Amino acid sequence: MDWYDKLSRYFPEHEMKHPEQIHELLNHHDAYQKMETDEYIATYAEFPKFVFIDYLLVNPNTRGRGLGTKVLDRFKQMGKTIIVEVEPVQADDEDTARRVRFYEKNGFTKAEHIEYIRSDEDGQSFQMDIYYWSEEQVSERTILHQIAAVCTEIHNFKSLKYYGRDIADPDEVLNWVQ
16 A cells, blocks of 8 residues: 555654554445545545545645645535544644645634544544534534544544554543633
């Protein structure tokens, strides 16, 4: 899986799914799909009312040419809410700020009332921010329910087999904050 190697070189280790888990998602979960060209890789789950983009990677040699925006535009043409998990901006990592700017430039909104904290295999906690885009007005409560479905159906898909635990139990990793 050359495409998986490309993803794992770019995304932090704690964000990467086990390669066999992704393989099983692609082959045994009707919602999970992959788009791949020489210029980008995207894995995503298309649900009836929303799309969850799990990984989006534009080839480093073609960045800055609007390709990421074109990929997002393809997703927007589906006419559904789009949800992504994004690392919070870290002062010592310019890529985190660049990713946030990319999604904001493309019309995504940060879910301010959703706290999303997971832990890696070593028990170290890490936070992710939820960003979403929708043609129609959508409440953050709706986004919370949708990301809970992502946790249950995508992140926890055969997770006991690969990690020995649910890696994203919605009742444990998601909180509504005022």
